[in-house]
Amino acid sequence: xxxxxxxxxxxxxxxxxxxxxxxxxxxxxxxxxxxxxxxxxxxxxxxxxxxxxxxxxxxxxxxxxxxxxxxxxxxxxxxxxxxxxxxxxxxxxxxxxxxxxxxxxxxxxxxxxxxxxxxxxxxxxxxxxxxxxxxxxxxxxxxxxxxxxxxxxxxxxxxxxxxxxxxxxxxxxxxxxxxxxxxxxxxxxxxxxxxxxxxxxxxxxxxxxxxxxxxxxxxxxxxxxxxxxxxxxxxxxxxxxxxxxxxxxxxxxxxxxxxxxxxxxxxxxxxxxxxxxxxxxxxxxxxxxxxxxxxxxxxxxxxxxxxxxxxxxxxxxxxxxxxxxxxxxxxxxxxxxxxxxxxxxxxxxxxxxxxxxxxxxxxxxxxxxxxx
Ligand code: COA
Numbered sequence: 357x358x359x360x361x362x363x364x365x366x367x368x369x370x371x372x373x374x375x376x377x378x379x380x381x382x383x384x385x386x387x388x389x390x391x392x393x394x395x396x397x398x399x400x401x402x403x404x405x406x407x408x409x410x411x412x413x414x415x416x417x418x419x420x421x422x423x424x425x426x427x428x429x430x431x432x433x434x435x436x437x438x439x440x441x442x443x444x445x446x447x448x449x450x451x452x453x454x455x456x457x458x459x460x461x462x463x464x465x466x467x468x469x470x471x472x473x474x475x476x477x478x479x480x481x482x483x484x485x486x487x488x489x490x491x492x493x494x495x496x497x498x499x500x501x502x503x504x505x506x507x508x509x510x511x512x513x514x515x516x517x518x519x520x521x522x523x524x525x526x527x528x529x530x531x532x533x534x535x536x537x538x539x540x541x542x543x544x545x546x547x548x549x550x551x552x553x554x555x556x557x558x559x560x561x562x563x564x565x566x567x568x569x570x571x572x573x574x575x576x577x578x579x580x581x582x583x584x585x586x587x588x589x590x591x592x593x594x595x596x597x598x599x600x601x602x603x604x605x606x607x608x609x610x611x612x613x614x615x616x617x618x619x620x621x622x623x624x625x626x627x628x629x630x631x632x633x634x635x636x637x638x639x640x641x642x643x644x645x646x647x648x649x650x651x652x653x654x655x656x657x658x659x660x661x662x663x664x665x666x667x668x669x670x671x672x673x674x675x676x677x678x679x680x681x682x683x684x685x686x687x688x689x690x691x692x693x694x695x696x697x698x699x700x701x702x703x704x705x706x707x708x709x710x711x712x713x714x715x716x717x718x719x720x721x722x723x724x725x726x727x728x
Contacts, residue, residue: 357527357528357529358526358527358528358529358568358569358570359527359568359569359577359578360522360523360526360527360566360567360568360569360577360578361566361567361568361569361572361575361576361577361578361728362519362564362565362566362575362576362578362725363466363467363469363565363566363567363572363574363575364462364463364464364465364466364467364469364563364564364565364575365462365463365466365562365563365564365565365693365696365697365700366458366459366460366461366462366463366464366465366466366562366563366697367459367462367560367561367562367690367693367694367697367698368455368456368458368459368462368539368560368561368562369424369560369684370424370425370426370455370559370560371424372424372425372426372427372428373422373423373424373425373428374422374423374424374425374428374431374432375421375422376411376414376415376420376421376422376555377411378432379409379414379423379432379554379555380408380409380410380411380414381432382431382432382433382434382437383408383409383548383549383551383554384408384409385434386406386434386435386437386549387406387407387408387409387551388434389434389435390406390549391405391406406551407551408551409551409554409555414555417656417658418555418556418656418657418681418685419656419657419658419679419681419682420555420556420681420682420685420686421682421683422682422683422685423555423557423558423559423684423685424558424559424560424684425439425543425558425559426439426441426451426455426541426543426559427439427440427441427543431543431548437548437549438543438544438548439541439543439544441544449494449498450485450486450491450494451485451541452479452481452484452485452491452539452541452561453491453494453495453498453539455539455541455559455561456479456491456495456537456538456539456561456563457495457498457499458561459537459538459539459561459562459563460477460495460499460535460537460563462563463535463563463564463565464535464565466565467565467567467572467575469533469565469567470500471498471499471500471501472499472500472501472502473501473532473533474496474499474501474502474503474533474534474535474565475501475502475503475504475531475532475533475534476503476504476505476522476525476531476533476534476535477492477493477495477496477499477501477503477504477505477534477535477537478492478505478506478507478508478518478521478522478534478535478536478537479491479492479495479505479506479507479508479537479538479539480507480508480509480510480514480515480517480518480536480537480538480689481507481509481514481538481539481540481688481689482509482511482512482514482540482542482545482688482689482715482716483509483541483542483544483545483593484507484509485541485544487597490505490506490507491507491539492505492506492507492537493505493506495535495537499535501535503531508521510583510585510689510717510719510721511591511688511689511715511716511717511719512653512655512686512688512689512691512713512714512715512716512719513583513653513689513713513714513715513717513719513720513721514538514688514689514713515536515538515562515564515689515690515692515693515713515721516581516583516689516692516711516712516713516721516722516723517583517719517721518536518538518564518689519536519564519566519578519581519711519721519723520581520582520583520721520723521536522534522536522566523566523578523581523723524581526566526567526568532567532568532571533565533566533567533568533571534565534566534567535563535564535565535566536563536564536566537561537562537563537564538561538562538563538688538689538690538693539561540559540560540561540687540688540689540690541559542557542558542559542614542686542687542688543557543558543559545593545595545613545614546613546614547610547613547614547615550610550613552618553614553615553616553618555685556614556655556685556686557614557685557686557687557688558684558685558686558687559687560684560687560690560694561690562687562690562693562694562697564693566578569728572728574728575727575728576700576703576709576725576726576727576728577725577726577727577728578723578724578725579640579642579708579724579725579726580636580639580640580723580724581721581722581723581724582632582635582636582639582721582722583719583720583721583722584628584632584719584720584721585717585718585719585720586628586717586718586719587717587718588624588716588717588718590616590617590620590621590624590718591614591615591616591617591621591715591716591717591718592611592615592616592716593611593612593613593614593615593716594609594611594612595611595612595613599612622656622658622659624718625659625714625715625718625720626659626662626663626666628714628718628720629663629712629714629720630663630666630667632712632720632722633663633666633667633710633712633722634667636710636722636724637710637724640724642708642724644667644668644669645668646708647667647668647676647708647709647710648676648703648707648708648709649675649676649677649678649699649700649703649709649710650663650664650667650668650672650676650677650709650710650712651678651692651693651695651696651699651700651709651710651711651712652664652677652679652691652692652695652712652713653691653692653712653713653714653715654679654680654681654684654685654686654687654691654692654694654695655681655686655691655715656681656686657679657681657682660677660679660681663712664676664677667710675699678695678698678699679695680694680695680698688715689713691713692711692712692713693711696709696711703727704727705727705728706726706727707726707727708724708725708726708727709724709725710722710723710724710725711723711725
């Protein structure tokens with residue numbers, strides 16, 4: 357069996373930033389327009405008026421201060437409230453492949469490798485811009501990589517599930533060098549017109565290069581991985597290929613975008629993740645005190661504070677559990693990888709950390725790594 361080692365990570369960050377203040381201003385303008393247009397129905401009690409959003413609420417409920425997006429104007433246009441992205445021809449790279457490629461090149465550069473040396477590409481994300489051909493195969497071609505490629509979707513847990521799949525294939529020898537890439541254009545499936553969730557997500561792409569230990573003088577040895585799922589409707593998106601077959605066809609329905617029962621998610625996912633991490637550490641022979649750092653899924657600051665305390669049995673020091681969600685918001689599967697990419701340089705050989713993501717499904721994935 358080969359040992360898998362993470363030798364490179366890359367982060368693509370879009371150029372456009374939306375601050376909470378800009379977001380709330382646009383939402384409130386949209387709400388005012390909606391309320392004016394529906395004044396009669398609201399007065400008759402047939403339609404519910406839209407309440408204003410607030411910067412104070414967003415920061416307190418989530419810890420998010422801003423988010424990056426692929427298109428800012430469409431999202432902040434009160435008569436539109438979703439991104440405006442150029443239609444590309446089938447002969448040019450798709451937008452997911454384009455941002456994935458940037459992250460992949462950064463991960464390859466960090467490891468001193470080229471795309472031709474890669475023989476597995478997994479595109480793991482919470483939504484794909486088309487059904488087929490796989491985005492991963494397009495990325496494989498753009499990289500000049502060999503071997504094979506495939507897409508997978510486990511929502512916010514896609515990155516860790518992808519790392520487990522790639523690590524297992526490296527262990528058994530079926531591949532030599534894998535890129536797991538997470539292009540997350542969450543702005544496309546966020547409902548920007550719903551104040552309960554309009555602040556949650558941001559866009560980004562991350563990539564993780566995994567090689568055999570014999571090829572990797574430095575990096576993070578993947579000591580073990582653990583994935584688990586348990587069905588829940590509390591985070592759900594009903595958009596899909598059968599949409600036009602339904603009685604109301606392609607109607608602009610609320611459930612065509614991200615929906616969640618936020619409080620239930622909080623209550624149900626936290627114990628599931630805490631138990632999962634404890635069991636994973638125990639199976640791996642790692643004690644919580646051995647952990648030098650946690651790189652957690654970046655959905656919500658209170659969630660991360662809760663988990664850090666549950667896992668370590670005390671309040672974590674800031675550098676033991678770094679957050680990036682204040683700058684990036686929730687970037688679905690990419691969040692824990694951004695945290696890992698930005699806060700792992702200082703690790704010394706022998707030091708151990710844990711990457712963990714969780715979310716829709718429900719799903720939870722964890723990766724125990726050791727600096728070599
Ligand atoms: N601005 C102002 N007030 C708002 C608001 C906004 N943007 N959004 C909601 N509110 C109001 C609600 O209407 C509610 O008012 P009420 O008490 O009069 O009914 C109040 O603020 C509390 O809303 P609630 O939705 O219960 O807030 P919360 O404290 O539970 O926080 C989440 C909401 C989503 C941040 C929180 O539930 C959470 O973090 N859940 C975890 C799930 C998650 O992050 N999932 C992402 C995918 S993994």
